[in-house]
Amino acid sequence: MQIVVLTKVVPDYEVPSADFELVEDRAHPRYTRMIGLYDENAVELGVQLKEKLSAELVILSYGVSDDVQFLRKALAMGADKIVLVEGTSDDPYVIAANLKMAVDKMGGADLILAGRQSSDMDRGVVHGLLAGMLDYPFIPQACSAEQADGGWKVAQITETGKRLLKLSGRGVLSITSIPENVPRIPAVKAIFAAKKKPVEKLPEIAAARMNVRELSVRIPKMESVCELLPAEDLEDTARVLLRRLKEERYL
Amino acid sequence: MGRVPYWNISYGLLIDLLSLPAMAVFAYGIYGHWQRIKQGKARIGPGMTLDAWKVGPVYLRALLVKGILGSRIYKKPCTGLAHALLFWGMAALSVGTVLVFLNVLFGLAVFSGGFNRWFMGFGLDLAGVAALIGVLFLLARRLFPPERLTLFKTNSAFVPIEAAIVLLIASGFVIEGLRIALKGADPGSFVGNWLASLLVGVGAAPLIHQYLWWLHGLLALSLIAYLPYSPLAHLLLAPVNAGLDIPIPGPKMGVIDFEAFDGEGEEAPCLGVGKMADFSWKNLLDASTCLQCGRCHEVCPAAQTGKSLSPKNVMGTLGDYLQQGKMDDDSLLDSIGSDTIYSCTTCSACMEACPVSVNQPNAILKMRQHLLMERSEIPEIMGQAHRSLEARHHPFIGTGFGPNDWRKGLDVPIYRKDETTYLLWIGCSVSYEERTQNIARSMVRILKSAGVSFGILEENRCTGDPAKQMGNEFLFTEIAGQNIEEFAALGVTKVITMCPHCFNSFTRHYPLLGASFEVVPHAVLLRELIQSKAIKLANSGATICYHDPCYLGRHNDVLADPREVVSSLGQLVEMPRRGCESFCCGGGGGNYWTEEEGTRINQTRAKEAMDTGASLIATACPFCLLMLTDGLKKYTENAMIQDIAELVCNQMEA
Numbered sequence: 071m072q073i074v075v076l077t078k079v080v081p082d083y084e085v086p087s088a089d090f091e092l093v094e095d096r097a098h099p100r101y102t103r104m105i106g107l108y109d110e111n112a113v114e115l116g117v118q119l120k121e122k123l124s125a126e127l128v129i130l131s132y133g134v135s136d137d138v139q140f141l142r143k144a145l146a147m148g149a150d151k152i153v154l155v156e157g158t159s160d161d162p163y164v165i166a167a168n169l170k171m172a173v174d175k176m177g178g179a180d181l182i183l184a185g186r187q188s189s190d191m192d193r194g195v196v197h198g199l200l201a202g203m204l205d206y207p208f209i210p211q212a213c214s215a216e217q218a219d220g221g222w223k224v225a226q227i228t229e230t231g232k233r234l235l236k237l238s239g240r241g242v243l244s245i246t247s248i249p250e251n252v253p254r255i256p257a258v259k260a261i262f263a264a265k266k267k268p269v270e271k272l273p274e275i276a277a278a279r280m281n282v283r284e285l286s287v288r289i290p291k292m293e294s295v296c297e298l299l300p301a302e303d304l305e306d307t308a309r310v311l312l313r314r315l316k317e318e319r320y321l
Numbered sequence: 322m323g324r325v326p327y328w329n330i331s332y333g334l335l336i337d338l339l340s341l342p343a344m345a346v347f348a349y350g351i352y353g354h355w356q357r358i359k360q361g362k363a364r365i366g367p368g369m370t371l372d373a374w375k376v377g378p379v380y381l382r383a384l385l386v387k388g389i390l391g392s393r394i395y396k397k398p399c400t401g402l403a404h405a406l407l408f409w410g411m412a413a414l415s416v417g418t419v420l421v422f423l424n425v426l427f428g429l430a431v432f433s434g435g436f437n438r439w440f441m442g443f444g445l446d447l448a449g450v451a452a453l454i455g456v457l458f459l460l461a462r463r464l465f466p467p468e469r470l471t472l473f474k475t476n477s478a479f480v481p482i483e484a485a486i487v488l489l490i491a492s493g494f495v496i497e498g499l500r501i502a503l504k505g506a507d508p509g510s511f512v513g514n515w516l517a518s519l520l521v522g523v524g525a526a527p528l529i530h531q532y533l534w535w536l537h538g539l540l541a542l543s544l545i546a547y548l549p550y551s552p553l554a555h556l557l558l559a560p561v562n563a564g565l566d567i568p569i570p571g572p573k574m575g576v577i578d579f580e581a582f583d584g585e586g587e588e589a590p591c592l593g594v595g596k597m598a599d600f601s602w603k604n605l606l607d608a609s610t611c612l613q614c615g616r617c618h619e620v621c622p623a624a625q626t627g628k629s630l631s632p633k634n635v636m637g638t639l640g641d642y643l644q645q646g647k648m649d650d651d652s653l654l655d656s657i658g659s660d661t662i663y664s665c666t667t668c669s670a671c672m673e674a675c676p677v678s679v680n681q682p683n684a685i686l687k688m689r690q691h692l693l694m695e696r697s698e699i700p701e702i703m704g705q706a707h708r709s710l711e712a713r714h715h716p717f718i719g720t721g722f723g724p725n726d727w728r729k730g731l732d733v734p735i736y737r738k739d740e741t742t743y744l745l746w747i748g749c750s751v752s753y754e755e756r757t758q759n760i761a762r763s764m765v766r767i768l769k770s771a772g773v774s775f776g777i778l779e780e781n782r783c784t785g786d787p788a789k790q791m792g793n794e795f796l797f798t799e800i801a802g803q804n805i806e807e808f809a810a811l812g813v814t815k816v817i818t819m820c821p822h823c824f825n826s827f828t829r830h831y832p833l834l835g836a837s838f839e840v841v842p843h844a845v846l847l848r849e850l851i852q853s854k855a856i857k858l859a860n861s862g863a864t865i866c867y868h869d870p871c872y873l874g875r876h877n878d879v880l881a882d883p884r885e886v887v888s889s890l891g892q893l894v895e896m897p898r899r900g901c902e903s904f905c906c907g908g909g910g911g912n913y914w915t916e917e918e919g920t921r922i923n924q925t926r927a928k929e930a931m932d933t934g935a936s937l938i939a940t941a942c943p944f945c946l947l948m949l950t951d952g953l954k955k956y957t958e959n960a961m962i963q964d965i966a967e968l969v970c971n972q973m974e975a
Contacts, residue, residue: 082712082713084709084713084718084719084720085723086720086721086722086723086726087721088721088722088723088726089722089723089724089725089726102712102713102714104712249701252701252704253708254697255693255697255699255704255707255708255711255793256697257694257695257696257697258579258582258592258694258695258793258795259582259592259695261795262582
C-alpha cells in the first residue's frame with residue numbers, strides 16, 4: 071500500500087502583518103521557510119496510517135531543490151521518502167499536472183493526502199485539480215481516515231459538525247486540523263535517520279497554465295480601532311461587550 | 322583508683338570480638354549501596370571553571386560544610402538542632418567507646434586525671450544527654466509528624482530505630498548509675514552520679530548491671546550492622562553525596578555530544594532517561610540518599626499550587642525502583658507521569674532546600690529529555706512553542722511582532738567587529754512580547770547615556786534555552802551552535818544579557834560547546850554603572866519590592882547587585898521568600914507556555930509581592946515580568962511591576 075502526502079514548503083505563515091513585506095508580489099525571501107501548516111496535519115495523518123497499515127508513505131512536493139532540507143522534517147516524522155518535482159511555477163494547473171506525472175510514475179497511490187490549503191497562497195485548489203486529473207474522488211475538509219473494505223472511511227469536518235463518508239477505492243483528501251492530527255515533534259534519532267532516507271528529484275514537465283492572470287497583490291493595511299467600555303459594573307460591561315461584538319459581527 | 326573497664330562483666334572482650342562480624346555486615350551494606358550506585362552512567366562535568374578545593378572527585382568544602390556540618394539542616398532550626406545534638410552526641414560517645422577499647426587493649430590512660438573527669442566523665446554524660454534530647458525530639462516528630470513527612474511515602478523505619486537509640490542511651494546511663502552505685506562516684510559523671518543516688522540499695526544490682534551491659538553492647542552492635550540497610554544510611558550517604566556534588570547551584574545538566582550520534586540512526590544510544598539504568602551514578606546516589614523528608618515538596622512551586630509534581634514523590638519512586646533492582650524497567654516514566662515531569666519549573670528550590678544535596682531537577686529534566694527526544698511527548702501549548710522555536714528560532718507563538726519591531730524609532734548600533742566592546746544580547750524574550758520590549762529599549766537608552774560601547778546583532782534569535790528546558794537538547798545544541806559561530810565570526814568577547822535564562826545558558830552550557838566570552842547580566846552592569854556614577858539616578862523614595870528571578874538568584878547567586886540597584890531607586894522592600902529561598906514566578910522550564918492546573922503560580926507570587934504593601938514590584942527577568950504582570954491582574958489593575966532597567970531608565974537624571 072502506498073500513501074502519498076502532498077507537501078509544500080512555504081514562507082513562515084506566522085510572520086506578523088506589521089513585519090510582512092512583498093518582493094515581486096511574493097513574501098520576502100528573508101522569511102524562514104517551513105512545511106505548510108495544514109500539510110503538517112496531513113503528514114501526521116499519513117504517518118498514523120502508515121504505522122497502522124504498514125504502508126509506504128511518500129512525501130510528494132513541487133518546488134525547488136532547497137526545499138528538501140525542510141521536507142526532511144516529514145521524513146523525521148515517519149515518512150519513507152521524498153519525491154520532489156523541481157519547478158518554480160505558482161500556477162495550480164501546472165503544479166497539479168506535475169504532481170500527477172509523479173504519481174503516475176509511482177504507479178498511482180492508494181490514498182493521497184494534502185493540507186486543506188497552502189499557507190502562502192491559501193487557494194486550496196491543487197489537490198482538487200490533481201484528483202480530477204487522476205480521476206480519483208476528492209473529499210475536501212477531511213480530518214481522519216481509516217481503511218475499510220478495500221476503501222476508506224473518511225471523517226469530514228462540516229460547518230456544523232462531522233460527517234462520515236465511505237470512499238470505495240483510491241482518493242484524494244484535503245486535510246484540516248483536529249487535535250488528533252497535530253504534527254508530532256520528531257524524535258532525535260528519527261531526525262538522524264531521516265538524513266539517510268531517499269530523495270528522488272524529478273524534472274518538471276511542461277503543462278498548460280490556468281486561464282487566470284494575477285493583476286496585483288496587496289497587503290491589507292493594519293488598522294486598530296479601540297473602543298473603551300465603562301468598567302464600573304463588570305457584569306454590565308460584559309453585557310455591553312457581548313452586544314458590541316454582535317453588532318460588529320465578530321460573533 | 323580509676324575506672325576499671327568491663328567491671329562486673331565476664332568475657333567482656335566478647336563484645337569487642339562481636340564488633341568484627343557487625344562491622345562486616347556494615348561493610349557489606351555499604352558495598353550493596355556501591356553496587357547499586359555504580360550501575361549509573363558517567364556524569365557530565367560542569368560547564369564552567371570552578372574555584373573549589375577538590376581531591377579526586379570530592380569537593381572538600383561541600384563535604385565539610387554541607388555533608389559533615391549539615392549546614393542546610395538548620396534551615397529548620399528545631400529539627401536542625403535535634404540532628405546536631407544527636408549526631409555530635411553520638412559521635413562523642415563513639416569516641417569514648419573507642420577510647421575504652423584502646424584502654425583495654427593497649428592500656429591507654431584515659432581513666433585518670435583531668436581527661437577522665439572532663440571528657441570520659443562530664444563530656445560523655447553531656448554527650449549522652451544531648452543525644453537523648455535530640456533523638457527524643459526526632460522520635461516525637463515521627464510519632465506526630467508534619468505533613469511533609471507523611472505525604473506520598475512515610476519512612477516508617479525511623480520509629481523503631483529512634484526508639485532503639487533511646488533505649489541504647491538510656492541503658493548506658495543506667496549501667497553507669499549502677500556501676501557508680503556499687504563502686505563509688507565517678508568524677509565529672511553528673512548523670513551517672515545522680516542516677517547512682519537513686520539506685521543505691523537496689524537489690525540484684527550487679528546482675529541487672531550485667532544484663533543491661535550485654536543488652537547495651539549487643540544493641541549498639543546491631544545498630545551499627547543495620548545502619549547501611551536502614552534510613553540511618555543517610556549518616557554516610559549524605560556527606561558522600563554532598564562531597565561529590567559539583568558545588569554550583571542549579572540542575573547542572575551539561576550538554577550532549579550529538580556529533581557522536583551522526584550516522585548511528587535508530588541505533589544511537591538512548592537520549593535522556595527512560596529507565597533507571599540510563600541515570601548517572603550521581604542520580605542513583607541521590608535516589609539512595611533521599612530520606613523522604615519532604616522539604617523539597619514544601620518549597621516546590623508546582624507541588625504547592627496543586628500540580629501533580631512533588632519532588633519528594635519523584636525521588637521516592639526512583640528510590641523504590643533502585644531498591645527493587647528495576648534498572649531496565651521502562652515503566653519508570655509512566656509511573657511518574659508525563660504531566661508531572663513537565664510541571665517542573667526548574668527553579669531548583671527543591672535542591673536549595675534539600676539537606677542531603679539531592680539534585681531533583683537534574684533527574685526530572687533527564688526524564689523530560691527522554692519524553693521529548695525519544696517519545697515525542699510534550700504538552701500541547703509547550704509543543705507549539707517548541708515547534709515555533711524549531712522553525713523560527715523563537716518560541717513566542719502567535720506574536721504580533723517581528724524581530725526588529727522592538728527598536729522601531731530607536732537608533733540602536735549594530736555590533737561591529739574590533740570596534741564594539743559589548744554585545745547587547747537581545748534574544749527572544751524582549752523582542753516578541755510588547756510588554757518586555759521596553760526592557761530592551763530602556764537598556765539601550767541607559768547604555769547610550771552611560772557612554773558604553775555596545776551593539777546588537779543584525780538578526781536576533783533565541784539562545785535555545787527554552788528548548789533545553791523543554792527537554793530538546795538537540796535543538797538547543799543546534800541553535801547554540803549557530804550563535805557560537807556568529808559570535809566567533811564577529812569576535813564577540815563581552816556580552817550583556819537582560820534575560821537570566823540567556824545568562825545561565827551562556828555561562829553554563831555554551832562553554833561546553835566551545836564558546837568563550839564573558840557574560841554580564843544587566844543587573845550587575847546597572848549596579849556598576851550606578852556605582853561608577855556613569856549614570857545618575859533620582860531616588861524617588863518609593864517602596865519597591867524585589868522579586869528574585871530563579872535563574873539569576875538561586876542558580877547564579879546574583880542577589881546583591883539588583884538589590885543595590887533597587888536601593889538607588891527607592892526603598893527596598895523584601896518578600897518573606899527571597900534570595901536563594903525565593904518562590905518561582907511559574908514561567909521556568911518552558912512552563913511559560915503551558916495551561917496550568919490548580920492555583921496559578923504567578924498569582925501566588927504576585928499576591929506575596931502585593932502583600933508587602935510596596936508601591937512597585939521590580940524584577941530582573943523578562944519572563945518573571947510577564948508572569949507576574951499576568952498574575953497581578955487578579956488583584957489589581959495597576960501596572961505595578963517593572964524591570965530594573967525600566968526603573969533605572971525612568972529615574973535617570975540627564
